[in-house]
Amino acid sequence: MNASDDIIIIGGGLIGLSLAVELKLRGAHVTVLSRNFQEAAGHVAAGMLAPQAEVIPPGPMLELGLRSRALYREWISKLEEITGLDTGYWHCGILAPVYEIPDHTELYQPPNSPAIWLDQQAIHKHQPGLGVEVVGGWWFPQDAQVDNRRYLVKALQTASQQLGVQILEGVEVEAIARNSKTIEALQTNQGAITGSHYILTAGAWSGQLLPQVPVYPRKGQMLSLKVPESFESLPLKQVLFGTEIYIVPRRDGLIVIGATLEDVGFSVGLTPDGVQTLLAGAIRIYPVLRDFPIQEFWWGFRPTTPDLLPILGTSPFDNLTLAVGHYRNGILLAPITAKLIAESVLDQKSDPLLEYFAWERFSPAPLQR
DSSP, rough: OTTHHHEEEEOOSHHHHHHHHHHHTTTTTEEESSOGGGSSSGSOOOOOOTTTTTOOTTTTHHHHHHHHHHHHHHHHHHHHHHOOOOOOOBOOEEEOEESSSSSOOOOOOTTTTEEEEEEHHHHHSSSTTOOOOOOOEEEEETTTEEEIIIIIHHHHHHHHHTOOOEEEEEEEEEEEEEESSEEEEEBBBBBOOOOOOOEEGGGGGGGHHHHTTTOOEEEEEEEEOOTTTTHHHHHOSEEEEEEEEEEEOOOOEEEEEOOOOOEEEEEEEHHHHHHHHHHHHHHHHSGGGGGOOEEEEEEEEEOOOSSSSSSEEEEESEEEEEEEEGGGHHHHHHHHHHHHHHHHHOOOOOOOOGGOOOOOOOOOOOOOO
């Protein structure tokens, strides 16, 4: 398509805004439809850039994550240059303690991206204050973090606005008018909206707009603590990634703890069980946290697919592209998603990696239209 054509992005969260910035920098005319910016999954995640700490098996998903992590420094530098805002990027590494010695202490190690096994003595020396049950763990020096909730999403929104992206907040797409091959219009709470090309980035709500695309919500509850002023320095200077718990320290002393994984649909709100689970898991792995003051609780919905992999690239319709279903990896995959989808839409260049994330893997038979 031509760069002068109008591109409509359905969804104003982190993935949608990342795409808007990339497309605009490539000369496209972009409009973002955002129902409620505060509901975006980008506000829920802790911002870990952890393709290794997540222990993603060798294959396309690991490659996607490693390629995106490699883009991160340049990507956030570009955002900071455009906006003058901090993104909270910190190449702090990630420590993954365990409570039982695994059958083997070797992980898949891509070139120049080591995972280092630390025995009990070494891990407690590396990070003082770990729980007495910790018997070892892996150190991932290449993994990092970004402060998505306080900084990154704001930087993306500001960059989009400064570059001239039209962001329509409060616009909810209620239905997609289509024929057998193309999207004809978007029916919204503010009337019909049309463009030359459409990109679906509606997160956990994507399946409601295109039921044939299997994306559904997975709720996550989170909380934050604050390092007491009595500490002369940060007690944590890397992420702790434990069993069903992660502890993410920020440079200013905030500590983010997350997150539950709940298959409860769009059930809203915090629960005592969820909060208790987080606190118990965090204190077990790093007991000193029991005395840290609580700052905030929050929750949100991750966009999930049946195989927990994103859906990227073409769709059943010629003028609709998909960038949905990022699950727990939306923050990590934002740069590579923006790059690959922008190249696909503007240059008709399809990276071979996109084949592994195509929507057709869920629909061997033609979709009903």
